[in-house]
Amino acid sequence: MTSLTDQNNPGLNAGDTIGGYRVLRVAPLREINAVFYELDHGATGARHIHISNKDTENTFGVGFKTVPSDSTGVAHILEHTVLCGSRKFPVRDPFFSMLKRSLNTFMNAFTASDWTMYPFSTQNRKDFYNLMDVYLDAAFYPNIGRLNFKQEGHRLEQEEDRLVYKGVVYNEMKGAMSSPDQVMSRSLLNALYPDTTYSNNSGGDPADIPSLTHEQLVAFHRRHYHPSNAFFFTYGTLPLRDHLAVIEDRVLRNFERIDPKTDVPAQPRWQAPKTVRYPYPLAPNEAPEKKYQACVAWLTADITDSFELLALSLLNEILLGNSASPLRKALIDSGLGSALSDGTGFDADNRDTMFACGLRDVTASAAPQVEKIVFDTLNGLVRDGIDPELAEAAIHQLEFHRKEVTNTPYPYGLKLLLSFSGTWFHDGDPLSILEFDQNLQQINDERANGPFFENLIRRHFLDNPHRVRFTLAPDQEMARKEEERVAAELAAIQSGLTGTETEQIRADADALAALQEEGEDLSVLPTLELEDIPPLTLSVPAGPSRGTFPATWYEQPTSGIFYFSAAAGLGRLPEPLVHLIPFFCYALTKCGTARRDYTEISRLLDRYTGGMGLSAHARTRFDNSGKCLPFVTFSSKALVRNQGKMFELLDEFLREFSFGDMNRLKTLFLEYRAALESSVVRNGHSLAISLASRNFSVPRHLDEIWKGVHQLKTIKAITDTGEEAFRAAADDLATIGRHLFTRDNLKIALIGEADALAAAISPLDALMGGLPAGNTDGFGSPDLAPGSDIPREGWSTSTAVSFVASSFETVRMGHEDAPALSVISKMLRSLYLHREIREKGGAYGGFSLYNMEDGLFCFGSYRDPHVVSTLRVYENAGEFITSGAYTEEDVKEAILQVCADIDHPDSPGQAARKAFYRDLIGLTDEARNQYKAGLLKLSREQVMAVAEKYFGKTTRPQAVAVISDEEKLKAANEQLGADALTLHRI
Structure with missing residues (x-):
């Protein structure tokens, strides 16, 4: 799109008025073939940005500046509570109910340090306006009931003879503040911004949450969730005029402008740096000596200064972006720690931006040494100059990611909103973030005239006294002391209660339980019908073969980016090497080659590609055999002009890989271990499901070996053993490479536009021709067997909450019962588990999953205050689903949910890659459409029959x-008696 012509909004120009709106600006976004519109609403001051293009995944969002003055979690609890019913939709949880009545591709809500946002995306016009109606009513006209506040925020309840705190957010934040990375990020904000809203924990500190009152929550909504404090965003193909008409009719015409007083002032700058130390909880059975984190952090530019933000983003890439980046390399090569500290990097989310860098897994006294390394490195760069190739690589990465359109991890429209929302919310220019050519040209001009990035280092780091030397310290008594504090606080409250107050607590608990069990009329909510579902799944056909060697070619509109994907079979890999496959994938492109060391290869990767990486997969074939298919994927992408360089690098990794640099290999093992350890609490639900499922099949067995707790145990064993183990691992990794990278063991896909595919024929032939032949049966099934027992286990780690999982076998996709099992998984989650585990139990979430590939049915909970009661909920799930206590409408809603998953949109490159891997595992388009047809024909009677078969007597x-704290697991075993869990430590 080279002009302002916009077929979605013809004739709309700057200066036009639409209802109560005035169009402030219209501008082309040529890189993404879109048009940018900025508007404001005269009567209320509401702001609106619309981005129009050909993307049918339309996105809506409304955001509010939310500036808490304490750590009670008021903004976070409000985010939860406004979604518990509104004026037009007075049902208990319209947000969750709409997940069932929609074909949305994304629905969620976010609370950040100084804003709250409610976004969604969908490909269906009717669905878009259904969801907008619910979102607008929830945000501007919520009921904010007292009982909903108690359910979502906090409450007192009597359990036996003692009081306890309950509440979804209360338990969520107990879990969050058990995680070192969460404690680190929130503590850094507290340290650097002591005089502004960022010093508070916007999510809520569990120690402060119980002091928040219902009246304070209502008052916070009244001021913050007002159109005068609102920022609306729309994106996609739907006409802007229609969006504006709905928003004005539903909301804006009912309000008058106010001053919400939500401006965030700049943090007053210090005249001298500070040294700070914050604690985090560590389990008593873990060694604390090298569990500290140390970093240096600065306050940098104002978020509205788009030029300085772009410059600092590029500087961040130069200093830390890859293994060869000078600050990253200096810190890692010091050997003081295992990996970069949590929170490392440039953070442009707050009014004053910040930059931090340091190390994790250091000793208690390491902070001064870390600070010295940081300043020695920065001084050296200013003195000696930054290698111009580092700056060119950083600019290339910026160009690549600007050009690539993906919907991972969020829909592309939402990614655009998140890229400029911080600047927009603080009255900066969002267009300057999206269309930064002028700022980039100024940077290049200044680079040509002098030491631009060196001066940036001097200004923001060397000469900037607003910094902290920060230590995050493990405290093995912290969790116990917190439990004692809470117990004493509750005991004091209980001793001071009058009879009337005690009765009120009981009455509230009874009223909340009744509310949670109460039937409700969901017909007030809008919904889609089965006829709104596309009958066929998206198909991406491959093109004709080209060149000498077999490959799959996909001609796709990829906006000037070329994609390479390969799969290498693992079916005949010797069993002793299997455990190292994930680390092989992690380390291959970070280790260097026989020709170049890791620093040189890292620079080349950043300079010429958009990334190159490997990952391990254990899949179940979709044919009748259902055998295991293990393989490693090797993928890369590049701008078309660089695809020749990308092939050269691929050839170097495939034929000249090397794990001989022992210092580098040891560093990578420690980094990899640190990443696995930090993910335990964050991904506890997934890890618990993997542990429970590991003995049902070979693919599940491999998944646990590669991605579960047992992978962490494997890496711990190597890193705890020492040099001999590293040398042995180096030999094993080289053996894996020789086994994988043979001509007959690679299946290749190439994806791009016609000219790019034509240009790829010769380099692909050269790449494949240079590889040795052999290993023709790599895509066979491995000679492995899972354990024979059915696990019933508890695994302990440092966490204040639990993750509870259960798994059992059903049937696979080809079976006639598979569509009904998919629907049952959605119905159990929405009609039963959500109520029992989240609303009643106070966990952040409870869910059920049916995997049509291997037929495993799983239950899971996330940030759960319970263990035994959650297991009882799982045990009673069969009674619920076989009871028939649901309607044809419930079945229809579950079908909508399953189809929303099936029809999730992909960018052209992603769609082709998925088609390639579907072909690899034998999942045909015919089978997918047959499965979908079975879904669309399901009735309540069929669902009940299948439920009886798999969930009956x-x-x-x-x-x-179960992953939890050791004491919680022991307490659970006392209740479980003969069904006690076998206990292990992570």
């Missing part, structure tokens, strides 16, 4: 795994 062996 016939007992199927169910595996159980």
Whole structure:
């Protein structure tokens, strides 16, 4: 799009008025073939940005500046509570109910340090306006009931003879503040911004949450969730005029302008740096000596200064972006720690931006040494100059990611909103963030005239006294002391209660329980119908073969980017090497080659590609055999002008890989271990499901070996053993490479536009021709067997909450019962588990999953205050789903949810890659469409029949795994008696 012509909004220009809106600006976004519109609403001051293009995944969002003055979690609890019913939709949870009545591709809500946002995306016009109606009513006209506040925020309840705190956000934040990375990020804000809203924990500190009152919550909504404090965003193909008419009719015409007083002042700058130390909880059975984190952090530019933000983003890439980046390399090469500290990097989310860098897994006294390394490195760069190739690589990465359109991890429209929302919310220019050519040209001009990035280092780091030397310290008594504090606080409250107050607590608990069990009329909510579902799934056909060697070619509109994907079979890999496959994938492109060391290769990767990486997969074939298919994927992408360089690098990695640099290999093992350890609490639900499922099949067995707790145990064993283990691992990794990278063991896909594919024929032939032949059966099934027992286990780690999982076998996709099992998984989650585990139990979430590939059915909970009661909920799930206590409408809603998953949109490159891997595992388009047809024909009677077969009186062996605190697991075992869990430590 080279002009302002916009077929979605013809004739709309700057200066036009639409209802109560005035169009302030219209501008082309040529890189993404879109048009930018900025508007404001005269009567209320509401702001609106619309980005129009050909993307049918239309996005809506409304955001509010939310500036808490304490750590009670008021903004976070409000985010939850406004979604518990509104004026037009007075049902208990319209947001969750709309997940069932929609084909949305994304629905969620976010609370950041100084804003709250409610976004969604969908490909269906009717669905878009259904969801907008619900979102607008929830945000501007919520009921904010007292009982909803108690459910979502906090409440007192009597359990036996003692009081306890309950509440979804209360338990969520207990879990969050058990995680070192969460503690680190929130503590850095507290340290650097002591005089502004960022010093508070916007999510809520569990110690402060119980002091928030319902009246304070209502007052916070009244001021912050007002159109005068609102920022609306729309994106996609739907006409802007229609959006504006709905928003004005539903909301804006009912309000008058106010001053919400939500401006965030700049943090007053210090005249001298500070040294700070914050604690985090560590389990008593873990060694604390090298569990500290140390970093240096600065306050940098104002978020509205788009030029300085772009410059600092590029500087961040120069200093830390890859293994060869000078600050990253200096810190890692010091050997003081295992990996960069949590929170490292440039953070442009707050009014004053910040930059931090340091190390994790250091000793208690390491902070001064870390600070010295940081300043020695920065001084050296200013003195000696930054290698111009580092700056060119950083600019290339910026160009690549600007050009690439993906919907991972969020829909592309939402990614655009998040890229400029911080600047927009603080009255900066959002267009300057999206269209930064002028700022980039100024940077290049200044680079040509002098030491631009060196001066940036001097200004923001060397000469900037607003910095902290920060230590995050493990405290093995912290969790116990917090439990004692809470117990004493509750005991004091209980001793001071009058009889009337005690009765009120009981009455509130009874009223909330009644509300949670109460039937409700969901017909007030809008919904889609089955006829709104596309009958066929998206198909991406491959093109004709080209060149000498077999490959799959996909001609796709990829906006000037070329994609390479390969799969290497693992079916005949010797069993002793299997455990190292994930680390092989992690390390291959970070280790260097026989020709170049890791620093040179890292620079080349950043200079000429958009990334190159490997990952391990254990899949189940979709044919009748259902055998295991393990393989490694090797993928890369590049701007078309650089695809020749990309092939040269691919050839170097495939033929000249090397793991001989022992210092580098040891560093990578420690980094990899640190990443695995930090993910335990964050991904506890997934890890618990993997533990429970590991003995049902070979693919699940491999998944646990590669991605579960047992992978962490493998890496711990190597890193705890020492040099001999590293040398042995180097030999094993080289053996894996020789086994994988043979001509007959690679299946290749190439994806791009016609000219790019034509240009790829010769380099692909050269790449494949240079590889040795051999290993023709790599895509066979491995000679491995899972354990024979059905696990019933508890795994302990440092966490204030639990993750509870259970798994059992059903049937696979080809079976006639598979569509009904998919629907049952959605119905159990929405009609049963959500109520029992989240609303009643106070966990952040409870869910059920049916995997049509291997037929495993799983239950899971996330940030759960319970263990035993959650297991009881799982045990009673069969009774619920076989009871028939649901309607044809409930079945229809579950079908909508399953189809929303199936029809999730992909960018052209992603769609082709998925088609390639579907072909690899034998999942045909015919089978996918047959499965979808079965879904669309399902009735309540069919669902009940399948429910009886798999959830009825016939007992199927169910595996159980729980990740929790050791004391909680022991307490659970006392209740479980003969069904006690076998306990392990992570």
